[in-house]
Amino acid sequence: MGKTRLALEVARAEDEVCLVELAGVPRETTVDGLAEVIAAALGIRDGARPQSSVERLADVLRGRRLLLVLDNCEHVVEPVAALVPLVLPDVRVLATSREPLGVSSEHLWEVPPLDVPALGAPPADVLRSGAVQLFAARAAAASPGFALSAENAETIATICRRVDGIPLAIELASARVRVLGTTELAERLNDRFAVLTGGPRDAPPRQRTLRAVLDWSWELLTAAERTVLRRLAVFADGCTLAAAEALCSGDGVRRSEVLDLLARLVDRSLVVVSHSADGPRYGLLESVSAYGERQLEPRELDRLRHAHAAYYTSLAEEAATHLRGPDQQRWLRRLDAETGNLRRALCDDRFASRLARAMTWYWFLRGRLTEARRATEAAGSAVVAAWHTGFRLLTGEPADSRAALTLRDAVTDPRERAMAGWFLGYAATRFGDMPIGEELIRAALAEFEELGDNWGVAAALSVRAVQRHVRGDLDKSTVDAERSLALFRETGDRWGRVQACAALGRLAEIAGDYPAAAAWQREGVELAEELALWPDAAMRWSELGRIALLEGDHARADELHERGRALAVEHGDSAGQEFAEVGLALSARRRGRFAEAETLLRPWLEWNRRFEADNGAALILAELGFAAEQRGDAEAALDLHAQGLAAARRTGDPRAVALALEGLAGARLLAGQPGRAKGLLGAAARLRESAGAPLPPCERGDVDRIEAALIRADENDHHEPQECR
Numbered sequence: 192m193g194k195t196r197l198a199l200e201v202a203r204a205e206d207e208v209c210l211v212e213l214a215g216v217p218r219e220t221t222v223d224g225l226a227e228v229i230a231a232a233l234g235i236r237d238g239a240r241p242q243s244s245v246e247r248l249a250d251v252l253r254g255r256r257l258l259l260v261l262d263n264c265e266h267v268v269e270p271v272a273a274l275v276p277l278v279l280p281d282v283r284v285l286a287t288s289r290e291p292l293g294v295s296s297e298h299l300w301e302v303p304p305l306d307v308p309a310l311g312a313p314p315a316d317v318l319r320s321g322a323v324q325l326f327a328a329r330a331a332a333a334s335p336g337f338a339l340s341a342e343n344a345e346t347i348a349t350i351c352r353r354v355d356g357i358p359l360a361i362e363l364a365s366a367r368v369r370v371l372g373t374t375e376l377a378e379r380l381n382d383r384f385a386v387l388t389g390g391p392r393d394a395p396p397r398q399r400t401l402r403a404v405l406d407w408s409w410e411l412l413t414a415a416e417r418t419v420l421r422r423l424a425v426f427a428d429g430c431t432l433a434a435a436e437a438l439c440s441g442d443g444v445r446r447s448e449v450l451d452l453l454a455r456l457v458d459r460s461l462v463v464v465s466h467s468a469d470g471p472r473y474g475l476l477e478s479v480s481a482y483g484e485r486q487l488e489p490r491e492l493d494r495l496r497h498a499h500a501a502y503y504t505s506l507a508e509e510a511a512t513h514l515r516g517p518d519q520q521r522w523l524r525r526l527d528a529e530t531g532n533l534r535r536a537l538c539d540d541r542f543a544s545r546l547a548r549a550m551t552w553y554w555f556l557r558g559r560l561t562e563a564r565r566a567t568e569a570a571g572s573a574v575v576a577a578w579h580t581g582f583r584l585l586t587g588e589p590a591d592s593r594a595a596l597t598l599r600d601a602v603t604d605p606r607e608r609a610m611a612g613w614f615l616g617y618a619a620t621r622f623g624d625m626p627i628g629e630e631l632i633r634a635a636l637a638e639f640e641e642l643g644d645n646w647g648v649a650a651a652l653s654v655r656a657v658q659r660h661v662r663g664d665l666d667k668s669t670v671d672a673e674r675s676l677a678l679f680r681e682t683g684d685r686w687g688r689v690q691a692c693a694a695l696g697r698l699a700e701i702a703g704d705y706p707a708a709a710a711w712q713r714e715g716v717e718l719a720e721e722l723a724l725w726p727d728a729a730m731r732w733s734e735l736g737r738i739a740l741l742e743g744d745h746a747r748a749d750e751l752h753e754r755g756r757a758l759a760v761e762h763g764d765s766a767g768q769e770f771a772e773v774g775l776a777l778s779a780r781r782r783g784r785f786a787e788a789e790t791l792l793r794p795w796l797e798w799n800r801r802f803e804a805d806n807g808a809a810l811i812l813a814e815l816g817f818a819a820e821q822r823g824d825a826e827a828a829l830d831l832h833a834q835g836l837a838a839a840r841r842t843g844d845p846r847a848v849a850l851a852l853e854g855l856a857g858a859r860l861l862a863g864q865p866g867r868a869k870g871l872l873g874a875a876a877r878l879r880e881s882a883g884a885p886l887p888p889c890e891r892g893d894v895d896r897i898e899a900a901l902i903r904a905d906e907n908d909h910h911e912p913q914e915c916r
Contacts, residue, residue, distance in 0.1 A: 192302045192460075193358040194287035195262050201285060205258040209233050213271075214263040218411075225270045229259070249277050257282040264288035265459070266411050289408060290458040304356030304476075308348045317344045322351035322361055329365035337368055346373045353380045354387070355476040360401055363387040383481060405482040408461055417486065418444050419452045420461055420475075424483030425495040427531030429465070429474030434532075438498050469525060500539035500546070503532050507549035514552050515646050517683030520722055526553050527723070537566055544571025551578045555614075556686060558726035558762055560586045573601040577611035584618035587765070587802060592624035595631060609638035609647055617654050621766070622802040625842070629658050646687070649678035653690040660697060661806060663845040663882040669698050689715045689727050696734060700741065701846070703887030709738050729758035729767035736774045740781070741889045748778050769795045769807070776814060781892065785818040809838040809847045816854045817893055820861050828858035845882040849875040857897045865904045872897065 616631030639647030759767030
């Protein structure tokens with residue numbers, strides 16, 4: 192890590208310094224032997240009177256203002272720890288070591304790796320990174336003509352991440368640029384111990400290859416410490432103490448000893464410990480992990496991998512029982528921390544089906560739909576097959592919605608069948624066949640009620656509220672949403688509350704009660720962000736943008752929609768991105784920016800058609816039609832609104848049909864057919880009244896505009912000379 196270099200830099204500011212290099216001192220050195228090494232470095236000769244080496248050293252140092260730098264103490268840490276208190280406080284000691292001395296008055300300064308740019312960091316941050324700068328400087332020295340540039344910066348950042356930001360490893364890697372180049376070097380780091388060799392000839396042997404660096408530390412460990420260290424290599428991204436105790440014990444290492452052994456490995460800078468609300472986690476730098484795995488015999492490695500997969504499958508199954516209810520946040524956080532281990536466990540065919548089943552709800556909550564679809568593809572059971580189809584629907588993969596009924600019926604366990612049916616119904620409602628979704632949710636609701644599962648009842652009601660809202664049955668939709676919210680509050684499930692708040696917010700918005708709508712959506716976004724449910728949070732921010740748009744605050748609407756879009760893009764949420772960008776298009780069109788609105792809308796029209804999502808398509812077609820009409824293109828407006836009317840009628844939503852009729856009215860008027868335009872506006876108004884959702888004042892912009900144009904047309908017609916009629 193550059194401890195020696197740092198110590199020398201500190202020592203430059205001192206008046207009297209003595210550097211004592213201990214790397215070449217034998218491990219068996221005694222305290223007296225160590226005192227002789229230090230005395231020799233100080234130029235101290237044997238005294239006239241008989242004294243031990245320690246006494247003579249203490250006498251000579253007494254009263255001196257000296258900084259004694261003891262470099263590379265790790266292999267002689269015991270005699271150093273015994274000697275240092277004898278020369279304090281007359282001199283100050285700066286020791287470099289891979290573990291603390293463990294004496295009184297010691298102040299520990301940990302030397303971390305160099306800062307490494309995160310994956311996807313902005314180019315400016317990559318170029319400023321200390322690790323990248325060191326690599327570039329050393330590569331330029333080893334390979335004349337090499338220079339850091341925008342083209343190679345990300346590859347260099349990858350190399351620095353792979354070698355953990357360790358300065359020595361970076362220097363060894365940079366020396367290979369001359370023969371490999373950066374791209375080939377990055378690819379070959381999977382066998383880092385073969386690549387990171389050939390350090391400077393004037394460097395100590397232990398610093399000429401990465402393997403030698405690690406061999407030096409390995410040789411200082413006890414047998415038990417080596418056992419724990421090599422077994423830690425089976426974990427991905429660290430582990431909890433409980434996991435380490437379960438997998439690192441055995442073969443002479445008792446479970447009760449693992450904590451102490453971990454502490455000693457942390458002291459030796461071979462294990463990295465981090466702390467969170469859920470307790471400590473123990474991990475290895477990638478290079479140390481690769482080294483530890485090489486120390487495992489094939490049979491031990493296979494046994495460890497099996498035990499690892501079994502442990503994390505059991506953890507996921509336990510977590511699944513807590514992800515619906517008051518412990519949701521804590522268990523989501525635990526599974527987040529174990530993502531690497533869970534993915535590694537999924538590679539074990541002996542546990543893949545069980546683990547995939549246990550992980551489905553977690554993947555859904557976290558919006559990791561593509562990962563879920565892939566993991567459930569090789570379905571090992573009817574349950575996993577049903578969830579796989581639901582994930583395919585949600586990610587836009589071709590899937591037969593009707594097959595969902597057969598898949599649901601193939602599940603034999605009543606509780607599993609109800610849950611699988613609910614999920615398929617949810618997916619079909621959002622991106623599939625609405626009638627199939629209604630049938631599945633109707634059956635799931637009945638099954639959950641029979642099982643006495645209040646969480647399931649609440650989940651089914653939240654989806655039925657959406658279905659009824661889409662069908663225009665707003666009163667019953669409100670009843671379902673309110674009952675769903677009450678049950679989710681009883682069960683303590685915050686994800687469920689987000690869904691119910693979203694439904695109630697949309698219903699309040701339809702009713703024109705924008706303060707209430709905003710309050711519901713704000714409650715939803717707060718809950719979603721507490722749980723790190725980023726796709727839900729993205730949608731709620733965009734819903735707030737819709738409300739601001741209806742209130743006429745276009746700047747605020749754009750700000751909120753942009754916030755929703757950024758979150759959706761960051762987390763790969765296409766549905767959230769679509770909703771946000773359609774909102775931005777709504778704002779653009781209302782401000783006369785028709786080309787901008789059409790550019791935003793066109794790609795999402797095709798996206799909705801791919802899903803056969805008529806609700807989304809109907810809205811987009813209406814907006815495109817209005818834009819064409821306002822641009823004066825009657826032919827395009829008539830065609831777009833006709834398509835929109837067909838899509839709206841397929842949804843069964845009277846409000847969607849009314850919107851299409853209002854759009855057609857404007858197109859007919861533009862085409863010189865005011866009589867037909869009046870009839871279409873009247874039909875739209877009657878439909879809205881029948882649905883109990885007349886247009887609120889803030890949503891009357893297009894209708895008012897068309898009605899005003901009709902009045903002007905009538906006036907012009909009235910004033911025309913008789914012979915011209």
